[in-house]
Amino acid sequence: MDVYEAVESRRAVRGFTDRPVPEQTLRRVLSAAAHAPSGSNLQPWHSYVLTGAPLAELKKRAGERLAAGDPWDEPEYEQYPAALKSPYRERRAAFGEQRYGSLGIPREDVEARQRAASANWDCFGAPAALFCYLDRDLCRPQWSDAGMYLQTVMLLLRAEGLHSCPQMAWAKFHESVAEILVPPKELLLFCGLSIGFEDTAADTGRTPRAPLDETVTFVGG
Numbered sequence: 239m240d241v242y243e244a245v246e247s248r249r250a251v252r253g254f255t256d257r258p259v260p261e262q263t264l265r266r267v268l269s270a271a272a273h274a275p276s277g278s279n280l281q282p283w284h285s286y287v288l289t290g291a292p293l294a295e296l297k298k299r300a301g302e303r304l305a306a307g308d309p310w311d312e313p314e315y316e317q318y319p320a321a322l323k324s325p326y327r328e329r330r331a332a333f334g335e336q337r338y339g340s341l342g343i344p345r346e347d348v349e350a351r352q353r354a355a356s357a358n359w360d361c362f363g364a365p366a367a368l369f370c371y372l373d374r375d376l377c378r379p380q381w382s383d384a385g386m387y388l389q390t391v392m393l394l395l396r397a398e399g400l401h402s403c404p405q406m407a408w409a410k411f412h413e414s415v416a417e418i419l420v421p422p423k424e425l426l427l428f429c430g431l432s433i434g435f436e437d438t439a440a441d442t443g444r445t446p447r448a449p450l451d452e453t454v455t456f457v458g459g
């Protein structure tokens with residue numbers, strides 16, 4: 239698969255089959271992804287890969303918390319600014335319309351939206367998940383390093399015929415994740431990444447992007 243194909247075919251997939259992901263494949267992907275760039279080669283990411291019984295246990299605990307109406311864990315970082323300004327506010331709204339509209343859920347049906355969102359904590363049925371932690375003492379550029387690393391993982395997964403969904407949603411249940419993974423105290427959970435083979439019946443299509451001239455300025459030439 240060439241790089242364009244990997245980039246174009248990567249989507250946040252929100253429906254997976256239960257076909258297991260071979261550990262060898264995950265090892266191959268994560269060994270290659272270790273070549274992602276990072277400032278001064280800090281390689282600040284700490285990945286935990288969860289499959290089998292411990293992943294099932296995490297999903298069960300998260301499901302029980304959802305069913306009990308448990309509040310989210312104390313946030314360890316702000317996921318978005320409190321007042322999201324234009325054009326991000328409009329892009330976020332358009333994304334919500336597309337995501338829930340494709341499931342036939344109207345804007346005003348908050349409960350149905352929440353039900354659909356709760357699939358996050360079942361990893362959308364995925365049989366494998368990666369949890370990316372960062373040292374809480376590090377700075378913004380190291381968070382960006384983690385983003386590059388995760389994108390590298392996602393593209394390599396495409397080369398293996400696998401799909402993924404990055405999930406900040408897991409940060410809302412970081413304490414449950416920590417109960418299973420027992421990470422050192424100095425680490426905080428940035429993002430989960432569900433991994434598996436796509437359930438094509440759940441395909442809701444591609445999410446559009448802003449036109450190039452909204453996000454790129456060419457100067458000179």
Ligand SMILES: Cc1cc2nc3c(=O)[nH]c(=O)nc-3n(C[C@H](O)[C@H](O)[C@H](O)COP(=O)(O)O)c2cc1C
Binds near residue numbers: 407
């Ligand atoms: C850091 C990060 C966190 C995300 N968190 C979630 C999440 O918690 N749940 C979810 O369904 N999608 C999540 N997404 C997926 C985005 O919604 C998705 O990437 C975006 O809408 C663009 O769609 P595409 O990836 O399918 O092209 C996240 C993406 C990123 C990069």
